[in-house]
Amino acid sequence: MDFPTFETQRLKLVHIDHQYDQAYFDIMSEDKVTEYYGMDSLKKVNQASKIIDSFEDTYMKKHGIRWGIIWKETRTFIGTIGLNNLSTWSKRAEIGYELHPDHWRKGIATEAIRSVLGYSFREMGLFRMGAITFPDNVSSNNLLEKVGFKKEGILRGYLYQGDKSHDAYVFSMLRSEWLD
Template sequence: MQKEFPVIETDRLILRKVTRADTKDMFLYLSDTDVMRYMGLEPYQTPKETETEIRWYDEIFREGTGMRWGITLKGVNKVIGSCGFLNKHPRHRRSEVGFELSKKFWGKGIAGEALDAVVNYGFQELNLERIEALIEPENTASQKLIERKGFQREGLLRHYEFTCGKFDDLYMYSLLRGELE
């Protein structure tokens, strides 16, 4: 298990640990209905809910079940989204990947750049064999992004999660270590 949270640098981004100091910036997008639409969570109503999210990021890292990076633009230390792993299974060398991004930054390739960095980290540093993504059928933008990155749709998990008062179907996507381009 890792002791220090890793920082990842890409051409335009710094992916780093989020802290309570990031609450205000994160609340801006976690309270946005459009951003939260497919996350299985209601839009956050208070910054306190964002602090709970940050504590969860710390908890999954400490427990070794995941890690979530805050996405920041180089030279601008404001968190504009997050990307990372959850439900990590070291024995099976697999994990789910997830991401969200402030609406202001949609369509600029930022989510893809962050996803590439996190997927590479998962295969190279965490020795994962399989990275999964679970995406609601209506979330076509995330499906297109994941597919562009080489993930393959394996099937539909019917009524897989109960969130926001309803059962959600989710597409299961995966990328295997040997498939990374």
């Protein structure tokens, strides 16, 4: 099965393989990236390699899909975006993403999210897209609302990070609410 890749005005969304181990590690070893990620910062490049293997495994099992975000101007790997908990039978998934801090607040995540939503609703035929965030992750919460997600409520003790459980917000968007 061919991995779907596509481009936006400034980005390429590509298959993630081991050529990106170091770049992915450089992102996920940043405490400010993982602060609200639901996992601790990576300490070794081989951890990044194992996660990239898990992206491939998840894709092959049709439980999710993860794209690398390439900044076209410099051909640099700057983050990932993808679908977690994918159920094509139930026509739903959850979106997740992260960017290197050097690329925050440039509209990149917005551009990538809109592209993945378009693919998910048009090409994959999904009906519902969810998102799970830490309540304190104000930037991500605002971003999701900006692109049209609605906050549904709180999942108590849903995320585990830093040796403790944390509440989470759950957001969603339905295909009928998505504006192409």
